[in-house]
Amino acid sequence: MHKKKPDIDLVFHALGDPMRRAIMEKLSHGPVSVSRLAEPFDITLAAVVQHLQVLEESGLVVSEKIGRVRTCRIDPVGLSAAEQWIRDRRSMWERRLDQLGDLLAEKDESR
Amino acid sequence: MHKKKPDIDLVFHALGDPMRRAIMEKLSHGPVSVSRLAEPFDITLAAVVQHLQVLEESGLVVSEKIGRVRTCRIDPVGLSAAEQWIRDRRSMWERRLDQLGDLLAEKDESR
DNA sequence: AAAATACTTAAGTTTTAACTTGACAATTAT
DNA sequence: ATAATTGTCAAGTTAAAACTTAAGTATTTT
Secondary structure, eight states: OOOOOOOHHHHHHHHTSHHHHHHHHHHHTOOEEHHHHHTTSSSOHHHHHHHHHHHHHHTSEEEEEETTEEEEEEOHHHHHHHHHHHHHHHHHHHHHHHHHHHHHHHHHHTO | OOOOOOOHHHHHHHHTSHHHHHHHHHHHTOOEEHHHHHTTSSSOHHHHHHHHHHHHHHTSEEEEEETTEEEEEEOHHHHHHHHHHHHHHHHHHHHHHHHHHHHHHHHHHTO
16 A cells, blocks of 8 residues: 555556546446456456556555455545646636737727 | 547547647647647657647647648647546545445444 | 465567658748 | 748658466465
8 A cells, every 4th residue: 555646647648548547437436356346347357457557656546455355446636636737727728818808808998 | 620529538548648748738828830839849740740630639629720820729628528527536436435434424323 | 275266477469659751732931 | 933931641660558368376265
């Protein structure tokens, strides 16, 4: 159970794969073991484990092994990091649109 | 200028590449031409154009060609789609945490 | 103690994606 | 008219990522 601070490059790379997003969707309903996580998908368990490693290194998922079973769950911190990046770009863009609006309004006044 | 409704698979795939995210960052400051967009990066213009195609097909960027110059800008709709997906997973997860809290509270009352 | 479960790891294959090169088309400037 | 600018397109190459197979480890169950 070694948490990592989320690296935005790793987070977006991890979310870029549809299978990993499907895994995140499943995990969003609650913690699950690796084998139960793999059940619905038609790829090997080994492949799922590899995806989980990517998700964990990115900070999107944390897991804990008790006995022989590893239970995985979402780490909301990773998701927030991605959400924040998107929000930043969007707000920057929208601020610009507002400035443009102000500029047009000024022009409108000065005629 | 042909808009597309954003496909979440394409959007996340597009954002998965660090160079494309760098392009998005640059575009967040305002619309730019293809060549000015390529300037700061040390890849060929052709490569940048290919990234732009990916971004455009995903619905993150729109562009318009006037004369010989193509001007690109962010389409906030694409970004919202990604933000929404993340928010959905996170809220689902947090709802579950709340339910877990309720459950523990009940237990606490009944002793 | 033996068998079954639940992963883990390493190696190799296949597929996908990024990037370059080089030729070309359209527009604008001289 | 010629040259310079701005972008487009099609191959081909390289590198990265996804996936499988097969063998191995640790933990339960019977």
